[in-house]
Amino acid sequence: MNEEERLHISEYPYRQRHGLTYPEKTLYQAVKDSATQNPDDTAIEFYGKKISYSRFLRDINRAADAFSYCGIGLGDAVTICLPNTPKALTALYAINRLGAIANIVHPLSSQNEITYYLNLSESKIIVTIDLFYEKVAKAVMNSNHNIMVLVTRMQDDLPKRLVPFYTLNKGLKYLKYPGLHVTDPREVDAKMKVMLWKFFVVLGNPDRPVAEAPFDPDRCSLILYSGGTTGAPHGVKLSDMNIHAECVQAVEALGTPFERGMKVLGCLPIFHGFGLAIGVHVPMLRGICCTLMPTFNKKTFSDAMRKMKPNYIAGVPTIFDALLHIPELNGVDLSYVTGFYSGGDALSVDLKKRLDVFLKEHNASIQVREGYGLTECVAASCLTPRDEYREGSIGIPFPDMKYAIVKPGTMETLPPNTEGEIVISGPTVMLGYLKNDEGTENTIETVDGVRWLHTGDLGIMDEDGYVFFRQRLKRMIITNGYNVYPSSVERAINACADVDSCCVIGVKDPRRVQRVRAYVVLKGGVKEDEDTRERIMNEIRLSVSAYALPRELIFRDSLPKTQVGKIAYRLLEEEAEKEGKA
Numbered sequence: 001m002n003e004e005e006r007l008h009i010s011e012y013p014y015r016q017r018h019g020l021t022y023p024e025k026t027l028y029q030a031v032k033d034s035a036t037q038n039p040d041d042t043a044i045e046f047y048g049k050k051i052s053y054s055r056f057l058r059d060i061n062r063a064a065d066a067f068s069y070c071g072i073g074l075g076d077a078v079t080i081c082l083p084n085t086p087k088a089l090t091a092l093y094a095i096n097r098l099g100a101i102a103n104i105v106h107p108l109s110s111q112n113e114i115t116y117y118l119n120l121s122e123s124k125i126i127v128t129i130d131l132f133y134e135k136v137a138k139a140v141m142n143s144n145h146n147i148m149v150l151v152t153r154m155q156d157d158l159p160k161r162l163v164p165f166y167t168l169n170k171g172l173k174y175l176k177y178p179g180l181h182v183t184d185p186r187e188v189d190a191k192m193k194v195m196l197w198k199f200f201v202v203l204g205n206p207d208r209p210v211a212e213a214p215f216d217p218d219r220c221s222l223i224l225y226s227g228g229t230t231g232a233p234h235g236v237k238l239s240d241m242n243i244h245a246e247c248v249q250a251v252e253a254l255g256t257p258f259e260r261g262m263k264v265l266g267c268l269p270i271f272h273g274f275g276l277a278i279g280v281h282v283p284m285l286r287g288i289c290c291t292l293m294p295t296f297n298k299k300t301f302s303d304a305m306r307k308m309k310p311n312y313i314a315g316v317p318t319i320f321d322a323l324l325h326i327p328e329l330n331g332v333d334l335s336y337v338t339g340f341y342s343g344g345d346a347l348s349v350d351l352k353k354r355l356d357v358f359l360k361e362h363n364a365s366i367q368v369r370e371g372y373g374l375t376e377c378v379a380a381s382c383l384t385p386r387d388e389y390r391e392g393s394i395g396i397p398f399p400d401m402k403y404a405i406v407k408p409g410t411m412e413t414l415p416p417n418t419e420g421e422i423v424i425s426g427p428t429v430m431l432g433y434l435k436n437d438e439g440t441e442n443t444i445e446t447v448d449g450v451r452w453l454h455t456g457d458l459g460i461m462d463e464d465g466y467v468f469f470r471q472r473l474k475r476m477i478i479t480n481g482y483n484v485y486p487s488s489v490e491r492a493i494n495a496c497a498d499v500d501s502c503c504v505i506g507v508k509d510p511r512r513v514q515r516v517r518a519y520v521v522l523k524g525g526v527k528e529d530e531d532t533r534e535r536i537m538n539e540i541r542l543s544v545s546a547y548a549l550p551r552e553l554i555f556r557d558s559l560p561k562t563q564v565g566k567i568a569y570r571l572l573e574e575e576a577e578k579e580g581k582a
Helices: 003-011 027-037 053-069 088-099 111-121 130-140 158-167 199-204 240-254 275-285 296-307 317-323 349-361 437-443 487-495 531-540 569-581
Strands: 041-044 049-052 077-081 101-104 125-129 147-152 192-196 220-226 234-239 262-264 289-292 312-314 339-342 367-374 381-384 402-406 420-425 445-446 450-461 467-472 477-479 483-485 499-511 515-522 554-557
Touching: 027 041, 027 053, 027 088, 027 275, 041 088, 053 088, 053 199, 077 088, 077 111, 088 275, 101 234, 111 130, 111 234, 125 130, 130 192, 130 367, 147 199, 147 499, 192 199, 192 275, 199 275, 199 450, 220 275, 234 240, 240 381, 262 296, 262 317, 275 289, 275 312, 275 367, 289 367, 296 317, 296 349, 312 317, 317 339, 317 349, 339 349, 349 367, 349 420, 349 445, 402 450, 437 450, 437 487, 445 477, 477 499, 477 515, 483 487, 487 499, 487 515, 487 531, 499 569, 531 554
Parallel strands: 041 289, 077 101, 077 125, 101 220, 125 147, 147 192, 262 289, 262 312, 312 339, 339 367, 515 554
Antiparallel strands: 041 049, 220 234, 367 381, 402 420, 420 450, 445 450, 450 467, 477 483, 499 515
């Protein structure tokens, strides 16, 4: 890389601040410090039940000793397949205390996916909840090694007043799981050992001096999964330093106080880097309260907003869009909200404007701020500034993170306002992919001793260092020799007054190679007829080139979503491919 190219990279980040101090401690040690400083403060709030830092630390230590008793130690993997519950966090930090690896997967993953995750990580134990026991048990039986299954129950985490209601309405049918109750797993020689969590933790002694792993910035502590849209998902190896850097940078970039007594709403699942780092570990690191939400729907969200009064909410656009359609929040005073942060998917200009109006009408003196990132660098690494917004921009890089726009697949930097691939460097960049050296080498490139992460995303950066996301690099339609980026067409369609949401894909075409197809969900009360179709087409013709116009515009009641709420465009591509073969 020549001197001119270095200059482009170093000068792009606008108002970048360097030299932040990162904790040289494990994730567990960060919680321990918070518990030592303020033992009686609330660490976790769950449906109104409050768990103090001292109680949380004692639960972690007991679980860590029980894991150790069951043979878990430095470098061993334990899979966490749980919704956002206190037991999920207890397991996470207990595993970390031992220097073991927390392999975190979505509890709604398919049976075969769970088997894949267990085999890839070589997990010795999987922790799940009784709701998913049958699926997990089958996944374990199909794995290639012996695995112990620990089963939690939701009612064990709920406040006493809610236990009878939950048990009668939902939990009763799961009480038969598991059928095998083990009291000492070491005495069972079987493909699968099953044990209820409440029996498991009895094996542990919170006061016993179980080994506490020292901090190692290069040790893999977590495995999250990325890139599961085609082929097998990649296991992203992350260290304690990666997570701490993400949290410290995020707090600095937010520029707002995280003080004792404040609350962060953990509404994103912990299998997602955004949910794990921002929703869970930021409060643990800062010694404030994490309000956990295990399932998201309009009722749980409105209840959390009205009753728990969280100061910080980090979510994806679909969550915030739902906020606008919750009657229970009409007239509710949200002046206590200090920060609304959107990530995980592009936040449309229209949705941001509507959310900002909503917040103002509900007495919140803030605006929605959009972040950008990916699991390979934990979560967000770029955020719109608090005091300046440029329409369509995803903001400026976090402090200590560097962005560059390069010719795709190279490290040849491009001038400002030139579209190219976004590459990122900094302390949150992953260690690599689990058991996938080729994938790691294709994704991370070292230049002059600096590791750069190829994101596979297209974007531009202006003269001031503001970044504008354009499109996934691989999500491109080639029609009649022209390159069409679906997100550009989607922005035009979403701007139409009749449209609620849309997704644009390329469909095989014998003459054009591909033709552009748009799936559209209309707003309530709009008719699905030719007049509406023509009205939409006339509107988008004003901003979409003729060659990029949809040849097909298909109305649907809804669009498929990924596990984190993004529109699953690849499922629509698969549907279209099957149609072509029929």
